Amino acid sequence: xxxxxxxxxxxxxxxxxxxxxxxxxxxxxxxxxxxxxxxxxxxxxxxxxxxxxxxxxxxxxxxxxxxxxxxxxxxxxxxxxxxxxxxxxxxxxxxxxxxxxxxxxxxxxxxxxxxxxxxxxxxxxxxxxxxxxxxxxxxxxxxxxxxxxxxxxxxxxxxxxxxxxxxxxxxxxxxxxxxxxxxxxxxxxxxxxxxxxxxxxxxxxxxxxxxxxxxxxx
Numbered sequence: 001x002x003x004x005x006x007x008x009x010x011x012x013x014x015x016x017x018x019x020x021x022x023x024x025x026x027x028x029x030x031x032x033x034x035x036x037x038x039x040x041x042x043x044x045x046x047x048x049x050x051x052x053x054x055x056x057x058x059x060x061x062x063x064x065x066x067x068x069x070x071x072x073x074x075x076x077x078x079x080x081x082x083x084x085x086x087x088x089x090x091x092x093x094x095x096x097x098x099x100x101x102x103x104x105x106x107x108x109x110x111x112x113x114x115x116x117x118x119x120x121x122x123x124x125x126x127x128x129x130x131x132x133x134x135x136x137x138x139x140x141x142x143x144x145x146x147x148x149x150x151x152x153x154x155x156x157x158x159x160x161x162x163x164x165x166x167x168x169x170x171x172x173x174x175x176x177x178x179x180x181x182x183x184x185x186x187x188x189x190x191x192x193x194x195x196x197x198x199x200x201x202x203x204x205x206x207x208x209x210x211x212x213x214x215x216x217x218x
Contacts (some may be wrong), residue, residue: 048146053152076190085175100166
């Protein structure tokens, strides 16, 4: 059996072992923290509501939800959801004729929510470092990449008879359909945590075959 070298000779080895252990601990902690990143909308802060309204904030989903939650009870009922859709419809109806026509729809696309257009910088690959994959890399199009549902153009999506105009009645019916998609268990209420989880899943970058066969939450 060989005698152990003096402590002074083992000191550099002990230092090296300690440094390696510290690096391993920090690496593990960083990996665990990366598993649950904070919710952040694409482009550093954009959420588009189920009706197409943009909320430019890192907490855009919360901003929309809080505004639509009229009784402040922490959930959205179908009545509150529809009311929010009609409120945005009224905002788009500039001439107050009860319909959102082609001109008003075009104004929506180019002035209110230009990020949903294919030529928008939000859809190109020249994204700043640290802002995640471009929408096209996630297999999404238009407003669907910034929101909860697969509707590239939510305003046009409410045109049920395809006549180029969205009436109040069509907006209400579209709202009911969308509410059903967001409430698959038919509870009659939308919970913020569930919507947040849904948005997080939609924003996650696909990997492997997921780039070609991305599962849709709706």
